[in-house]
Amino acid sequence: MKKSLLLIAGLGIFGFAHADFTLTVLHTNDLHAHIEPSKVGQSMFGGYAKQATLIQKYRTSDPNPILLNGGDTFQGTLYFNQYTGLADLAAMNVMGYEGMAVGNHEFDLGPKPLGEFGKHAIFPLLSCNLDVSGDEDLKSVVKPYAIKQVGGQKIGLIGATTPDLPSISSPGPTVKMLDLYQSLDKAVAALRSEGVNKIILLSHLGYGLEQEVAKKVPGLDVIVGGHSHTYLGKSTGIQGFANPPGPYPTVVENSESKVLLVSAWEWGKVFGRIKVEFDDAGKVKSWSDNQPILVDDGIPDDPVVGSMIAAFQKPIAELKKTVVATAPVALTRDNGSSGNSRLGNIFTDSMLAYGAKSGAVVAIMNNGGVRANIDQGPITFDEVIQTAPFGNTLVVVDLTGAELLSAFEYAASKAGADGYGVTIHVSKGTTIRYDLSQPVGKRVLLASIGGIPLDQRNTYRVITNNFVAGGGDGFAMIRDAKGYRLDTGTLDRDALVEFLKTYQGGDVDKRIEIVGK
Numbered sequence: 001m002k003k004s005l006l007l008i009a010g011l012g013i014f015g016f017a018h019a020d021f022t023l024t025v026l027h028t029n030d031l032h033a034h035i036e037p038s039k040v041g042q043s044m045f046g047g048y049a050k051q052a053t054l055i056q057k058y059r060t061s062d063p064n065p066i067l068l069n070g071g072d073t074f075q076g077t078l079y080f081n082q083y084t085g086l087a088d089l090a091a092m093n094v095m096g097y098e099g100m101a102v103g104n105h106e107f108d109l110g111p112k113p114l115g116e117f118g119k120h121a122i123f124p125l126l127s128c129n130l131d132v133s134g135d136e137d138l139k140s141v142v143k144p145y146a147i148k149q150v151g152g153q154k155i156g157l158i159g160a161t162t163p164d165l166p167s168i169s170s171p172g173p174t175v176k177m178l179d180l181y182q183s184l185d186k187a188v189a190a191l192r193s194e195g196v197n198k199i200i201l202l203s204h205l206g207y208g209l210e211q212e213v214a215k216k217v218p219g220l221d222v223i224v225g226g227h228s229h230t231y232l233g234k235s236t237g238i239q240g241f242a243n244p245p246g247p248y249p250t251v252v253e254n255s256e257s258k259v260l261l262v263s264a265w266e267w268g269k270v271f272g273r274i275k276v277e278f279d280d281a282g283k284v285k286s287w288s289d290n291q292p293i294l295v296d297d298g299i300p301d302d303p304v305v306g307s308m309i310a311a312f313q314k315p316i317a318e319l320k321k322t323v324v325a326t327a328p329v330a331l332t333r334d335n336g337s338s339g340n341s342r343l344g345n346i347f348t349d350s351m352l353a354y355g356a357k358s359g360a361v362v363a364i365m366n367n368g369g370v371r372a373n374i375d376q377g378p379i380t381f382d383e384v385i386q387t388a389p390f391g392n393t394l395v396v397v398d399l400t401g402a403e404l405l406s407a408f409e410y411a412a413s414k415a416g417a418d419g420y421g422v423t424i425h426v427s428k429g430t431t432i433r434y435d436l437s438q439p440v441g442k443r444v445l446l447a448s449i450g451g452i453p454l455d456q457r458n459t460y461r462v463i464t465n466n467f468v469a470g471g472g473d474g475f476a477m478i479r480d481a482k483g484y485r486l487d488t489g490t491l492d493r494d495a496l497v498e499f500l501k502t503y504q505g506g507d508v509d510k511r512i513e514i515v516g517k
Helices: 002-017 049-063 076-085 086-095 111-120 180-193 207-218 303-319 343-360 381-387 401-410 492-500
Strands: 019-029 039-041 041-046 065-069 147-148 155-160 200-205 222-224 250-253 258-262 270-278 282-286 323-328 362-366 379-380 393-402 424-426 430-435 443-449 459-465 485-491 512-515
Touching: 019 049, 019 155, 019 222, 041 401, 049 065, 049 086, 049 270, 049 303, 065 200, 076 086, 076 155, 076 303, 086 111, 086 303, 086 323, 155 180, 180 200, 180 207, 200 207, 200 282, 207 222, 207 250, 207 258, 222 270, 258 282, 323 492, 343 362, 343 393, 343 424, 343 459, 343 485, 343 492, 379 381, 381 492, 393 401, 401 443, 401 459, 424 430, 485 492
Parallel strands: 019 065, 155 200, 200 222, 222 258, 362 459, 430 512
Antiparallel strands: 019 270, 039 041, 147 155, 250 258, 270 282, 323 379, 362 424, 393 459, 393 485, 430 443
16 A cells, blocks of 8 residues: 555656646747848848748657747838738748737838738737727737647747837827836736746847846746847857847846747848746746757758749749839949949938938948949839849947947048048938048048037937948947947838939039048
């Protein structure tokens, strides 16, 4: 009898020990319609067909997988212009996504395209801090949270959208922002009342705010990040993969437990994967296999998704022939020794027009971002792509006057070396006078923004492209700036197209003056 009781007790002990549960979180974020691979340096990364191969691999090999997305599937390539998210959705449905946060770019064309996307999605669209009850297209498709059954366990999913949504996109009057922290607490409480003790936040808040949320909102276990296009993990040395701001996962402790914060950069160039072990109470106990996977040419294309993409590509060729605007004069990029360029001026003005709603007061870009002239007459999409071929996105960043002056000064470092003036273009309202005969650090004689001299103690909101924002062409002072920063996800060429639609020509503004050559 005693032996039997001991055996039963032993089984009970072992049963309790094995109550731990391992969940494999597979995730992406900020895909931005990058259905095809994207060029990084000299190599290609990403593409839905390669992601599909990884998803199938880890669904087969890993315990209790769940596939999630941190938002901003919309906007960024011609696929979005053509299909308004539905091509992405077709691939995501086939790949078997199980939840997606609602990002700000999901509203770039207003609520209706997101409603159509949600109507056909086999996975929930989630945001707890949006009130969509007054919008006919969204009220049945956007939910604050969802419960998924994985391996016999309830997994709670909550969504959150950046509070900046009204100022950086177009949600319209029928979509209301709710208090973020109250909404998160309410969603956590609702899930707990339904017996859920493992909760994942699908966040389109950005890395900085996500860390604050992890500290302040008890009940969250994992945050799948988005919005800030953050690469977490080990530096690979590959352009764009270097100098990550934190580890993968970034571990944040709050009053109840540890929270694991993960993010998979942008455009599907890496694929997120982490195995999380929970104890019997639903607390994070340990984690493993935690390093984003490079989605490179070594990964074969999934044949099903690959064939879908081949079909989606056909209308894109016709789209490139579409006339998007008319050039009243030839738009040339050569700024010679004057430091001014018609196309450079147009480009920066288009950036500033886009960034004005985010408070930007000046736009700057590198000379090398303008790659081809545009002839007078009808302008096709293909001509715009040749002018702006890199797929650069627009980034809003706060710079001190000292940092901005440093950028202007640096722009003179190569003046005259290749027949050009300085190495940047600036938007209307900004003027810089250079004396190239002066020593380094003294070449900017005068700089003003909006007619007011630059004050090194002030802070200025600047819009530029992601290449310059990341330190490209040597602009390390912009890369290293510690102020507000947001990659909008909008392509520079899309902003250029919108500006060209109303461009009337005129003289080339003398924004940059060079003396003492």
